[in-house]
Each structure stands twice: as structure tokens, then as C-alpha cells.
Amino acid sequence: MPTSTYIYIFGEDEITIWGLTGRERLARMLKPYPHLKFTGDAEKIPVSAQALFLNANFLFDARVLKALLEQDKKVALYNDEGCPAAILTDGSYAPQLLRNLNNNKDHNYKFALLTIPRIGLKDLKIDVQQNLKKKDPPYILPVSLENKPLLEKELFSGSYKGVTDFVTKWVWPLPAYWATHYCVRRGWQPNHVTYASVVFAVLAGVAFWHGLFGTGLLMGWFMTFLDTVDGKLARVTVTSSRLGDVLDHGLDIVHPPLWYVAWGVGLAGTATPLTGLGVLMTLMFLGYVGGRLCEGAFQFGLASFDMFIWKKLDSFNRLITARRNPNLVLLSYCWLTDQPDFGLLMVVVWHLASTVFLLWRVVTAWKIKLQGGTLTSWLQDIDPARDRDILAVRIFTRAPVDLRKPFPLS
Template sequence: MRGGRNAISSRPITLVIGGDNPVRFWGLTNAERIRRLATAAGVLTDRAPVTGDAILWADTAFAFDPAWFAHIVKNPATMLVSGGRTVLVHLPAGSDPATTPGDRKGLTVIDYDQRPILYNHRLRKRECPFVEPLTADTAEETERRSYYGAYKGVTDILTKYLWPEIALGLTRLAARLRLTPNMVSFIGIALCIAATFLFAGGCYWTGLACGFLFMILDTVDGKLARCTVTSSWWGNIIDHGVDIVHPPFWWFAWGWGTAATAHPLDGRPFAIVLGMILGSYALQRLIEGVFMRRFGMHIHVWRKFDTDFRLITARRNPNMVILFVSLAAGRPDLGLVAVAWWAVASLLVHALQFVQAYAWRARHGALTSWMEQAA
């Protein structure tokens, strides 16, 4: 790899790994995990440092959140310590490769024991990312912390509160079986397609079983990618592409399947309901995309209300809760009608958020996420 340029100097950043920890973490040695983090960050891993290089030194005795690695890479002359020991240090260009990692002279020291807070833009959350000694006794709990650290801070209510423990077990199983995130994604896609046809045939309970398992695997593939540091451009395209494309097919299939029930939703009512759902879905996505371009942040992270509303806004998972309840009540047709009205209500909330953002910028200047303000 030929990247890893220091923000201050034109010299490359070269990785130096300290120690040789045999304990495996998500099926990897810690040295291999650190190398993957370095490669993803553009840090050179294929040569020894020479005088004049910037150096990124990492201790394999510790497991740490990728957010710490990214933070230290971006901040030369910065050291992360835990329990008095150096975990990560970025020695700036011009450093002697033989410099002792424990030498703090001229460095900004971040003490993990003080629980410093970082704002993770990618995962949209503010937290103190984990740092833990990696031993045979701590490996399982440290994997748990790594897994939960890979969760987005702003997401829907099912992903945030219902899936985590189920998805953790499946993520561990996938890692042990050496499955790649894309393999998990393709298993999920097969279940997603099966759910669509089952809904269309009126086999709602079986379809829901396939659909909910797909929704869980939709969490697992992303967590597996982050925990094993195997994210890829194609993986992100597949994951996000399927997320955007499949919901309209589910809603259409659900309505079509009501023809096999005692309360069919057909003709003009079906067209109106489907139009409400699809129109609101498309416009809501459009508002989110334009908001990102205009204001440089996700619409869901501007204010605390926006973050809280993301839990229940009319996306796939909250909509599936509505459909599940309606099916349990014996009226899948009314469930789709309820989804339509909730989609319209969510669109109106998003439109109001958009207008309020423009008004705020006109009066106060650039928008800042409440998470960054609190960090």
C-alpha cells in the first residue's frame, strides 16, 4: 500500500507493532487486526521505519476500538495510555525509529483512565471508545465491547434495543466459521427475496420469519465487517443498495398478499395506500440526501429530537413492527394502511426539520450536531 501521509509532513506513517500477543480477537491475532486497521487508515505496514518517518506504534497487549486508531493516526505527537502503559502513539516525522514508546516528552497524552469522549462521525455517536488488556480471560468480554462499539448511535428501535444480543451470537459464529461479511449479506439477500414472495402469496408468518432473520443478518454483516476490519467498497454498496431497494417490494408484496385473506386490499384503495408509502419513502430519502449535501451532516444528528425520532421514523424496521401487530390482530390489510399514514407523518416531520435547518442557518450560521456540542 502506498498511502499513509502525515498530516503535517510529506513523510509516510509507518506501523510498528509492539509485542507478540497469541490471544485471538474475532478469530485474528491482535497483530493481524492492527495491521488491518493500519491498512484501512493508509498506514504503511510492509517495511521497517527509517529516520524521518512518522511512526504509529501499537501494543498488541491491548485491544482497542478502531476509533482510537483513527484518532491517533490523524493527530501527530499524540499518545494514548491506559493504566500507565502506552497503547498507541503517533511519533511525528523526524522521530528516531528507536525512540522508546513510553517517552512522553513533547507528546499530547490522552489518558484512557479519565474516560475521554470522542465523536464518531461515521457511526454517529459520542462515546469513550474501549481500550482493554487482551488476555485469554478478557477476550470474550472484549469482543462484546468491540461488537457494541461497532453499533451506530443513531438507528431504529429494533436495531438499537432488540437485535444486539442475537446479532452478537451470530457475528461470533460467522467469525469462527471464517465467513466474510459479503457471504452473510448474500444469505440475507436470499432470505429477503424469499420473504417478498411469501408476502405476495399471503404466507405472512413464514415471510415475517424470513424477513426478521434477514433484518438481523443486515446488522450482522456490518458488525462482522467492523469487528474483523474487513469493510470493503463493494460490501458497502451491496449492503446499502439492498437496504434502499427492497422495502418498496415488501410493501407491494404485503398488499398483494391480502388477496388471500378475508380482508383483501385491492383496486383503488391498494393503489392509494401504496402510493402514499412509496411517495413518502422516496421524498423522505430525498430530504435526507439533500440535507446531508446542504448542511454537511445527517438529518438525524442535528438535534436530540432528530436523533430520538430516528428510532421510530417510517423506515423498514419500525414499519415491520406495525405489520407484525396488525397480523397478530388478524388484519394485515389495516397494517399496510397504518404504515401508509405513518410514512406520511414521518415525511411531514422530515420536511419540518429541513425548513427549520434553513431558518437556523439564516439566523445563526452553520449547523452543529448536538453530539459534537456535548462532546
């Protein structure tokens, strides 16, 4: 990667996607790269410097931008309709390229770049999205008023983890979509939503402590919903902060076991108090911490990826493993059936069972490594478009975007 790359953004960008114009979105997406320099004058790009021209009329996948910046040769990235989305060149050709762009009359920029090799998305090396535990087809999508709703749905759907719990995957997407839209219209930042989720997490714990299980569950579910919304809002608006990241992930780790302790204390004032609460809570903490340690041991000691994308079995396990949302389902069902004590017992048992399963997976992976084998994610071996007949591919990946027809929020 060169010492410095100049970014020149061309094209009209009056249409906003999730409140951002094409130029604003590109500027935010490229902000993490310290070697980039934005310029509004292509004539001033040094002759020997690398120059990346980006079309503001396209919605870019962040992986595409990263792959382009890693190129060490001149290329022009076109979409399937023959329009250039990005041109990677150098300062010596930048003025001529700018004149070609300015002389284009229909703003489709379907001009011939005779000296620059033409490539498509299939020519870029784009791998599994480790942070979102998924492998979706990359995209460069043209922006217009007609396809704006579909682009916003695509961007929102793309912000979801591919492998997660069943509530987050199938229950929250539609309401979270409309809630995220509301936040964008109101100008709310992701941190505002995170602060609200912290408040509801505390209120839910207080309600559980006092035996107000119904009220606590209502607040708890609302907190989990907000926990989904803040992440989606951050991704679709390309907004992040160190404080928000720490709050969001710290809250996710800390509050679940405290809720279960509070639930146990709350049972003391009901007709079904639990004996041996201290022993049960110790077992719960062992299961909770043990599960997290297994995940950490796998990712940082055995492989370079999350254990839930190792084999298809592990991805299916993530749908129901003992995390907050599946446990809340257990507590909610048992409260509705007037068995709050049994609900807590189920949570403890499910923690222990899930941790035993995760420990088995870690030991299995460790044995493979001892025998000289390598660990690879099942996502590495599939194509989301080609392998749609495989159940796991249909559940944990998305098909390529077709702007000619609507697609679900999943």
C-alpha cells in the same frame, strides 16, 4: 500529515479478539491509509520519516489511530495504568526506542520516554462518529485472557449505531452477538451473511405476493436480523468490500417498498382485499421517497451530519420513524390480530406522517440557515461520561469502559 509514516508493531499478540491477533487487527484498521508503510525492522526507518510504534497488546479505537496519525509532533500515548499503547516519533529515535522496548523485562513497557511528551486519551481530538451516528468515549484497552470476553463485548457494542430504530437497538444485540461469534468460528465472511439476507428478502417478498403473510414475516424478520449481523461481523473483524457495501446498502433501500407492494397484491386473494391499491401504493412511495429526500436534503444541503443527530428530538424520532423495522412491527401486529389489510394501511399512514415530520425538520433547519445561524449536532455538546443523568445521553451513548465489571450489549 507526512508523506510517509512507518508503522512498527511491538508486543506479544497471541490472544485473539473476534478471531484476530493484535497485529492482524492493526494491519486491517490501518489499511485505508495509503501513506503508511509497515516495517518489521525499526533500524531501516529513514531518519527523517515519521514512525508510529503500536503496542499489539492493546485493543485500539479506530478514532485513536486516526488522531495519532494526524499529530505533527512526537507523543507517547499511555493508558491510565501507565503503559504505553503508542509512540509517535521519527526514524532518528526509532532504533533507541526499539532497544528500550527489547530491554524491558516484564513486557509492561513502563519505561521513561524522557524525550517524548506523554499524553492520554483526553489529549486527542476525537469527535462525533458521523457514520455510526453516535459519540462514545474513545478507548485503548489492554488485552489479556481474563478480559477477552469483555473486550469482545465492547468491540461488538461499539459496532452499533448510537441512533437507530428500537428493534435494532434493543431486540437484536444479544442474539446478534452470538450469531456473530458463530460466524467467526465458522470462518464466514460478512458477504456470506449479506448474500443470505438477499435470498431471504426475495423469499419474503414472494411469500407476501402469494398471501403467505406469516411465512413472509418470518423470512422478513430473519432477513432484518441478518442485516444486523453482517454489519457487526464486518466491523468486529475489520472486513469490508465494495461489493458487500453496495449490496448491503442497496438492499436496504430497494426492498422495503417492494415488500409493501407485494403485501398489497397478496391481500387480493384473501377475505380482506384492499380497494384503491394503486392509490395507496402511490402514497406509500411518496412517503418513502419523500422521507429519503428529506434526509438527503438536510445532510447534503444544510448540514454536514445526519439529520437524526441534529436535536435530541430527531434522535428519538429515529427510534420509530417509518423505516423497515418499525413498519414490520406494524405488519406483524396486524397479522397476528387477523388484520393484514389494516396493517398495510398503517404502513402507508406512518410513511406519510413520518415524512411530514421530516419535512418540518428540514424547513426548520433551512430557516435557521437563512437567518445566518449554524446547525450543530446535540452530540457535540455532551460528554458521555459526565452527562449520564440526561435521558438521551443514556439511550444514545455508552459510558466509558470499565474492565472491572461487565457491561450490557447496547
